[in-house]
Amino acid sequence: MRPLLVLGSINADLYIGSDRQLLGRGSRLGSFVVKEVYRRFRDRDFLSATIDSLLTWNRWWERARLVDGFLRLGSHPYPPKVGHWEETNSVGALKGSLFEAALDNSPMYDDVDWDDRTHTQE
Numbered sequence: 001m002r003p004l005l006v007l008g009s010i011n012a013d014l015y016i017g018s019d020r021q022l023l024g025r026g027s028r029l030g031s032f033v034v035k036e037v038y039r040r041f042r043d044r045d046f047l048s049a050t051i052d053s054l055l056t057w058n059r060w061w062e063r064a065r066l067v068d069g070f071l072r073l074g075s076h077p078y079p080p081k082v083g084h085w086e087e088t089n090s091v092g093a094l095k096g097s098l099f100e101a102a103l104d105n106s107p108m109y110d111d112v113d114w115d116d117r118t119h120t121q122e
Helices: 025-039 044-065 087-088 095-103
Strands: none
Touching: 025 044, 087 095
């Protein structure tokens, strides 16, 4: 059986999949998975083994996306590393923040404003 989630030393340099996407959506999913695993198995050793990494993962969200008291979806720019199209066409832009939402093609984001100063949605 393959593990659904592996938590190790997690920091702001963690990326999901082959694309360089920051932690935003993963931290919420990770929290849900840890909660559900604990709810099902009541394994305190599991919580002890994951809590520090999970807290670090979730605290990234607040450090990187809290603007004027609101958590905002965003995408901070970085120099391209892999040469993937998304690195030069969506990172640091509204399109990149839609990937963070995990609702890339949702019409609810069609009229969202972008803040170039904070690299977040308004």
